[in-house]
Each structure stands twice: as C-alpha cells, then as structure tokens.
Amino acid sequence: MTRLRAQFLLLASSLAAALLLTLMPLPAALLPLKPYWPALVLIFWSLEAPEHVGLGLAFAVGLFADLLNGALLGEQALRLTALTFIALRFRARLRFFPMWQQALAVLALLLNDRVLLLMVRAFAGDPLPSANYWLEPFSGTLVWPFLFLLLDDLRARLRVHET
Amino acid sequence: MARNGTAPLFSDTAAGTLRLIGYLALACVLMVVDQRGGWLARLRYAGALAVEPIYRLAALPAGLVQDARLALAERSGLTDENRRLREALLLAQARLNRLDAIADQNQRLKELLDVRHVLGMNVQLARLLDIDLDPFRHRIVLDAGARDSVAVGQVVIDAHGVMGQVVEVLPHMAVAMLITDPNHALPVTVERTGLRTVAYGTGAIDQLKLPNIPLSARVQVGDRLVTSGLGGRFPAGFPVGEIVQIGPDQAGMFAVAIARPAAALDRSGEVLLLHDLAEPVGPPAPVAPVGPPAQLAPAAAPAAAPGAPR
Numbered sequence: 001m002t003r004l005r006a007q008f009l010l011l012a013s014s015l016a017a018a019l020l021l022t023l024m025p026l027p028a029a030l031l032p033l034k035p036y037w038p039a040l041v042l043i044f045w046s047l048e049a050p051e052h053v054g055l056g057l058a059f060a061v062g063l064f065a066d067l068l069n070g071a072l073l074g075e076q077a078l079r080l081t082a083l084t085f086i087a088l089r090f091r092a093r094l095r096f097f098p099m100w101q102q103a104l105a106v107l108a109l110l111l112n113d114r115v116l117l118l119m120v121r122a123f124a125g126d127p128l129p130s131a132n133y134w135l136e137p138f139s140g141t142l143v144w145p146f147l148f149l150l151l152d153d154l155r156a157r158l159r160v161h162e163t
Numbered sequence: 164m165a166r167n168g169t170a171p172l173f174s175d176t177a178a179g180t181l182r183l184i185g186y187l188a189l190a191c192v193l194m195v196v197d198q199r200g201g202w203l204a205r206l207r208y209a210g211a212l213a214v215e216p217i218y219r220l221a222a223l224p225a226g227l228v229q230d231a232r233l234a235l236a237e238r239s240g241l242t243d244e245n246r247r248l249r250e251a252l253l254l255a256q257a258r259l260n261r262l263d264a265i266a267d268q269n270q271r272l273k274e275l276l277d278v279r280h281v282l283g284m285n286v287q288l289a290r291l292l293d294i295d296l297d298p299f300r301h302r303i304v305l306d307a308g309a310r311d312s313v314a315v316g317q318v319v320i321d322a323h324g325v326m327g328q329v330v331e332v333l334p335h336m337a338v339a340m341l342i343t344d345p346n347h348a349l350p351v352t353v354e355r356t357g358l359r360t361v362a363y364g365t366g367a368i369d370q371l372k373l374p375n376i377p378l379s380a381r382v383q384v385g386d387r388l389v390t391s392g393l394g395g396r397f398p399a400g401f402p403v404g405e406i407v408q409i410g411p412d413q414a415g416m417f418a419v420a421i422a423r424p425a426a427a428l429d430r431s432g433e434v435l436l437l438h439d440l441a442e443p444v445g446p447p448a449p450v451a452p453v454g455p456p457a458q459l460a461p462a463a464a465p466a467a468a469p470g471a472p473r
Binding site: 019020023024025026028031032034055056058059062063067068069070071072073074075077078081082085088089120124126127129130133 | 190220294331346
C-alpha cells in the first residue's frame with residue numbers, strides 16, 4: 001500500500017516538475033530546442049505504470065498546462081490525451097524495445113504531437129511557424145534516454161526503500 | 164464467431180477508443196468556446212491563486228542565477244558599469260533639461276490651440292518575471308496586475324521604444340504580447356516621409372515586417388519608424404524601430420521592409436506601463452440627455468414645499 005503511495009508521489013512530483021520545466025526560461029537560441037516535458041513524463045508513466053495513467057490524467061495535466069501557458073484552453077489537453085492514448089495502445093511493444101528504438105518511437109510520438117499542434121493553431125488562425133518549430137521532437141528524443149533512466153532509477157530506489 | 168477468444172480484448176480497446184473520442188471532443192469544445200468567448204482569461208483570473216505562485220517558483224532559478232552573477236561579478240566590471248551608467252544618466256539628464264523647455268513651449272502652444280492633451284506621461288514601473296510561456300508566441304509576464312490597476316490594452320514601453328501591450332491581467336501579474344508576436348500588428352509611420360503603414364510581428368525577436376509599402380514611397384534602409392496613433396491603442400510618436408532591409412514582394416506590387424525593433428525586447432528587465440490610453444478614435448461618446456433640474460419636477464414639489472425655507 002505504501003509502495004503504491006510512494007509511486008503515486010513520484011508520479012505527481014515528476015508531472016509537477018515537468019510543468020515547471022516548461023515555464024523555465026532559456027537563452028533565445030535554445031528556446032526552440034526546449035523539450036515538451038509533460039509529454040515525455042506522461043510517456044514514461046504510461047509505459048511503466050499504466051494502472052495509474054489514463055486518458056483522464058493526461059487530459060487533466062493538459063488542462064492545467066494550458067492554464068499555466070495561457071494558450072488556448074484544451075489545446076494541450078487534446079495533444080496529451082492523444083499522445084497518451086497511442087503510448088498506452090503500443091505499450092506492450094514499446095516497453096521491450098531497446099533504448100534507441102524506444103527513442104525513435106518517442107520521436108514519432110512527438111512529431112505526431114507537433115502535427116496536431118499545427119492543426120489546432122491553423123484552425124485558430126495563427127500563421128505558420130518557422131522551420132525550427134520542428135526541432136523540438138528531436139531534442140525530446142535526445143533527452144528521452146536520460147529521463148527514462150533517471151525516473152526508472154528513482155522508481156527502483158523507492159521500491160528497494162519500501163521493502 | 165472465430166473472434167470469440169479475442170472478444171474481451173476487442174471490447175476493451177473499443178471502450179478505450181470511445182473514451183479517447185470523448186476526451187478529444189471535450190477538448191475541441193473547450194477550444195472553440197475559449198476562442199469565441201475568451202473564457203480562458205476569466206478562468207485564469209479565478210485560477211490565479213494557483214498560477215501565480217507557480218510563476219514565481221518557475222522564475223526563481225533565473226533570479227538566483229542573476230543574483231549569483233551580481234555577487235560574483237568582478238568589482239572592476241561593476242565600477243565600469245557604474246561609470247557608464249552615470250555618463251548615460253548625465254547625457255539623458257542634459258537632454259531632458261533641453262526637452263523640458265520645449266515641452267513647456269509645446270504645452271503653451273497647445274493651450275493656445277485649445278487641445279486637451281497632456282504631454283507628461285503617467286507611467287508605472289513593472290518588472291519582468293523571467294519565465295517562458297511558449298517559444299513560438301512572444302509573451303512576457305509582468306509582476307504588476309489588477310491590484311496595481313493594470314488593465315488590458317495598456318501599452319508597454321522601455322527606454323528605447325514600444326515593447327507591446329497587455330493582453331491579460333491576473334490579480335498580481337499581467338501578460339503582455341510583444342510587438343514581434345506573429346499575431347501582433349502595430350500602426351506606424353515612417354518618420355522621414357510620414358508614410359503610414361502597419362508593422363507586423365514575425366515570430367523572430369529582432370524582426371518586424373512591413374509587407375505593404377507602396378513602391379512609390381521611397382522608403383530607405385535606416386528610416387526610423389514611430390507609432391502613428393491610428394487604431395487608438397498606441398499613442399502617437401513612440402519609437403518602434405529602424406528599417407534594415409527593403410525589397411519588392413513576390414508579386415512586385417508592393418515593397419516589403421524588415422525593421423529591427425528599437426526596444427530591447429529580449430533584454431529588458433524593467434518596463435514602463437503607460438497609464439494614459441491613446442485618445443479614442445471616432446466620434447465622441449453621446450452626451451447624456453439633460454432635462455430640467457430634478458427639484459423642479461412637479462411630483463416632488465408638493466412634498467418638498469412645506470419644509471422648504473422660502
């Protein structure tokens with residue numbers, strides 16, 4: 001029971017950290033490279049602990065992120081729900097991929113996410129973004145192995161700690 | 164019938180897909196409602212209790228880095244900076260003194276012309292919170308909000324020129340859109356020729372685009388742009404930028420110019436909020452109908468007559 005609670009705490013704090021990191025300022029040159037942290041964290045948890053992560057959680061996280069970023073309400077909710085759905089659907093395969101294949105799958109997920117965002121913004125009447133709009137999925141892919149190892153390690157430590 | 168064994172799995176994924184469709188539809192409805200009615204601003208105002216501390220928390224590391232830099236900066240560097248600032252202040256002071264005389268004269272002349280217009284600006288200082296809302300939308304967060312009587316539409320300037328306008332107000336913070344935001348358009352005039360046009364944001368922090376300049380207008384590289392005051396949001400005469408490049412557009416009908424903003428959009432730490440909104444364009448508001456004074460109304464007369472000292 002306490003193990004579950006510890007895991008839930010880790011889930012909540014990693015999501016909170018992801019939301020904070022999206023607000024983090026960066027030098028202007030690095031801004032387009034800022035990974036979409038909530039997506040990465042949600043992918044991790046839907047691969048590792050699908051019993052805690054559902055579409056409802058993704059939707060709620062997305063709504064809160066929209067509130068924070070001041071974008072269109074529901075935009076990130078839509079993106080994160082779709083992303084989590086795909087990650088959960090292909091979980092059985094993604095989980096046992098070697099790391100580089102997993103990173104490629106994450107790249108596909110993030111690219112799909114960018115396409116969704118582009119569609120939403122186009123409907124809202126925003127002009128087309130510049131080419132470096134497409135850089136973000138690649139930086140997310142590069143960050144993914146480290147994030148995965150970090151969160152996995154934290155999770156394993158919690159488990160050892162509890163038993 | 165052959166699928167009998169996979170039936171539970173199939174129904175499970177079907178339920179998942181249904182839920183997905185439900186959530187996506189909900190998100191779409193939210194987006195449409197928000198786009199039409201601007202619900203988000205109201206919701207955010209209500210949720211500011213949660214949002215504002217998170218903004219402060221997110222701005223904390225950048226603030227700490229800044230403090231650390233100050234603490235560790237070389238003493239010589241600081242004295243250098245101090246000296247430079249003092250010189251700049253002296254220069255600005257001298258220029259101001261000269262301007263004061265001109266402002267006085269201007270005021271007198273305007274009074275002569277009976278123009279109701281104040282030259283003295285009513286401004287308020289606000290600090291930037293160092294957080295990034297979205298790399299592809301140029302928004303900044305200021306630490307003054309509705310409690311400091313900031314209102315949507317107020318103009319944000321820095322020492323060098325126009326920065327943008329306030330688009331959203333929270334109790335203690337405000338979000339401003341920079342003039343380089345892809346959704347922003349700013350009515351400007353070319354100072355040298357008086358040509359009026361519109362400067363659009365490009366999404367690049369150091370570029371404004373002026374896409375429809377008549378080919379006959381003879382705009383040159385180096386021309387300065389100032390706000391024209393048309394549109395009624397930005398007061399006239401504030402520096403906007405300088406043209407750095409000009410060429411014909413693809414159809415050859417207009418010239419397209421690229422301008423560099425005058426304001427330090429990516430470096431300002433403190434900004435000024437103008438309190439005087441620009442004078443509204445269009446006919447004056449209708450005057451409330453004036454009738455005879457209320458005490459002359461016939462219904463009130465009998466009741467008031469006995470007590471009234473005549």
